[in-house]
Amino acid sequence: xxxxxxxxxxxxxxxxxxxxxxxxxxxxxxxxxxxxxxxxxxxxxxxxxxxxxxxxxxxxxxxxxxxxxxxxxxxxxxxxxxxxxxxxxxxxxxxxxxxxxxxxxxxxxxxxxxxxxxxxxxxxxxxxxxxxxxxxxxxxxxxxxxxxxxxxxxxxxxxxxxxxx
Amino acid sequence: xxxxxxxxxxxxxxxxxxxxxxxxxxxxxxxxxxxxxxxxxxxxxxxxxxxxxxxxxxxxxxxxxxxxxxxxxxxxxxxxxxxxxxxxxxxxxxxxxxxxxxxxxxxxxxxxxxxxxxxxxxxxxxxxxxxxxxxxxxxxxxxxxxxxxxxxxxxxxxxxxxxxx
Numbered sequence: 121x122x123x124x125x126x127x128x129x130x131x132x133x134x135x136x137x138x139x140x141x142x143x144x145x146x147x148x149x150x151x152x153x154x155x156x157x158x159x160x161x162x163x164x165x166x167x168x169x170x171x172x173x174x175x176x177x178x179x180x181x182x183x184x185x186x187x188x189x190x191x192x193x194x195x196x197x198x199x200x201x202x203x204x205x206x207x208x209x210x211x212x213x214x215x216x217x218x219x220x221x222x223x224x225x226x227x228x229x230x231x232x233x234x235x236x237x238x239x240x241x242x243x244x245x246x247x248x249x250x251x252x253x254x255x256x257x258x259x260x261x262x263x264x265x266x267x268x269x270x271x272x273x274x275x276x277x278x279x280x281x282x283x284x285x
Numbered sequence: 286x287x288x289x290x291x292x293x294x295x296x297x298x299x300x301x302x303x304x305x306x307x308x309x310x311x312x313x314x315x316x317x318x319x320x321x322x323x324x325x326x327x328x329x330x331x332x333x334x335x336x337x338x339x340x341x342x343x344x345x346x347x348x349x350x351x352x353x354x355x356x357x358x359x360x361x362x363x364x365x366x367x368x369x370x371x372x373x374x375x376x377x378x379x380x381x382x383x384x385x386x387x388x389x390x391x392x393x394x395x396x397x398x399x400x401x402x403x404x405x406x407x408x409x410x411x412x413x414x415x416x417x418x419x420x421x422x423x424x425x426x427x428x429x430x431x432x433x434x435x436x437x438x439x440x441x442x443x444x445x446x447x448x449x450x
Contacts, residue, residue: 169353169377170335170343178335188334203400204376207369207393212334225406228372232405235368238398241390 121153126196127251133160134198144258147173147197149181157181174205178212189213198255200227206235216245220255286318291361292416298325299363309423312338312362314346322346339370343377354378363420365392371400381410385420
């Protein structure tokens with residue numbers, strides 16, 4: 121599989137999160153360009169701060185490959201990893217990371233800091249911006265939908281309060 | 286419970302990891318100084334790069350408290366958090382971190398970098414060095430034991446190779 125096709129699979133996974141009112145982020149791990157792990161953001165549904173796409177994919181790949189060192193594996197994710205996920209990538213010895221959209225507020229692969237370049241024991245290679253537009257568009261639409269939902273929800277809430285008065 | 290007693294519980298958990306040939310690190314999460322989550326390093330036995338003490342404790346606390354935001358919770362860990370764990374602490378909104386021993390090679394709370402001070406959205410408070418000597422001693426003994434074990438293992442391996450020649 122080529123890199124673009126793999127990232128499109130990560131975007132499919134992000135889309136599944138979108139449909140569950142989760143921030144749409146998907147992740148795929150490959151070895152020799154074959155998929156060995158997949159994950160998507162489920163923080164709200166699982167009620168767990170750790171349930172980011174990359175963490176789920178690393179868990180899946182460790183299970184599938186039977187060890188904690190993901191030697192020669194590459195990780196594809198639709199949003200720049202946060203510090204937790206960048207740290208998990210370092211810990212699991214992933215060799216290269218591709219991400220789509222940049223995360224100006226919480227990105228630890230260049231935006232706020234770059235954890236792969238400040239002297240930790242393992243330093244993965246990095247390529248940002250692969251299918252950036254597709255992922256950025258999906259995230260933009262999601263946050264618009266969420267704002268609309270919250271506005272409607274607030275109105276409904278207001279109505280229900282008014283009825284009880 | 287006072288801070289020292291809570292850290293002693295984290296040291297007990299570290300000791301359990303020691304007995305399984307895991308790097309001895311234990312972690313406790315409290316709310317109003319009562320324990321709401323516990324974890325210990327199990328990376329080798331679980332064959333999972335994510336199975337650090339802090340990650341296990343955050344998982345446990347999210348399960349016990351029924352949400353991903355660990356508001357007003359404090360985390361006690363026997364070794365300075367790595368980038369993954371420091372990131373997980375930020376993501377779960379823990380208010381304060383106490384750690385014992387410093388980790389010069391992989392510490393993300395002051396040693397290599399300080400992820401709580403470089404502009405991420407949540408910035409936990411930090412106190413290093415609580416019962417530092419107890420934890421440092423345990424880690425030192427562990428790595429001495431591990432070196433001895435590996436040296437013996439190597440000798441055994443050499444013997445078995447010799448016998449087959």
